[in-house]
Amino acid sequence: RFFNEAAISPDVKEIYIKLYRVASDSRIVNALISEAKNGKSVQVMVELKARFDEANNLKWAKRMKDAGVKIIYSITALKVHAKVALVKTMKNNRMVYTGLLATGNFNESTAKFYTDHILFTANKDMLREMELLFIFLSKREKPSPSSQINFKHLLVAQFNLQSKFLELIDREIGFAKQGLSAQIIIKMNNLEEQVLISKLYEASQAGVKISLIIRSICCLVPGVKGMSENITIHRIVDRYLEHGRAFIFNNNGDKEVFLGSADWMNRNIYNRIEVCFPIYDEELKKEVIAIIDLQSQDNVQAVYLDQNLQNNKIESVGPYIQAQQEIYKLLSR
Helix, strand or coil, X not given: CHHHHHXXXXXXXXXXXXXXXXXXXXXXXXXXXXXXXXXXXXXEEECCCCCCCHHHHHHHHXXXXXXXXXXXXXXXXXXXXXXXXXXXXXXXXXXXXXXXXXXXXXXXXXXXXXXXXXXXXXXXXHXXXXXXXXXXXXXXXXXXXXXXXXXXXXXXCCCCHHHHHHHHHHHHHXXXXXXXXXXXXXXXXXXXXXXXXXXXXXXXXHCCEXXXXXXXXXXXXXXXXXXXXXXXXXXXXXXXXXXXXXXXXXXXXXXXXXXXXXXXXXXXXXXXXXXXXXXXXXXXXXXXXXXXXHHHHCCCCEEEECCCCCEEECCCCCCCCCHHHHHHHHHHC
């Protein structure tokens, strides 16, 4: 709907989007083609190395290019995994920005069985930073010291993502050392990168309570005395594939929440462009926290990892909480 409305609105002037996996019969791409045919400036960055989807991405890229869309292909040395889109609209003689930032792909097919989060925002600061990122990506070059962008709001891999997460963990360590409440909750697909894992171990040793929801690869060992005794890990396998990434830092009660495309893996941290983003709106922040809290309480579809890295079913006598059903009820209300 977002892209269809951009296609028909006479006030929309420019559209930018990063496509990673495109649906085989993509209505989003058809909307982008309509936008170009309606005389709007449309720039699409297409990932050529989206595993299993390369041929489909190329097919759609050719169709868009034939319709007048400016196509920018990723370079072999740098995969762009970010899920972002920006629309610029002229209102009262000034340009207004609206955008989407997501944990998953702009793909109508996977949206039916993946769980993800998409932020629809008009936050000027975040979207101006997104525009700077699109300008950089259009150059088709790897980040270098001379091309660094000073992101203040977005967390972008190759720029500030890892350093910002280390800073946020250090802040919780500082609170714990002062005897204050310190907690970190992280949900990801995969956890592998050793610098961030080491920092989580350090946080655990300082007394920070850490709850991890890791669906797939996990290289952190929880529950080891003197190393990770304050860390618990579980995963949820249910009807829908848990694909979202969420990062919640207690911040002495003033919680900070981030969502994004990045797992903590070597490939994501060091070899890709990823975008994570803050949730500033208080009501949206409460909603994300409520959803993650329900997942932390799941005792039906969740399994824990112990220090031997075995999957152990949660033994419970009730009340039973199946997170995906409870999240559906929450959002229905």
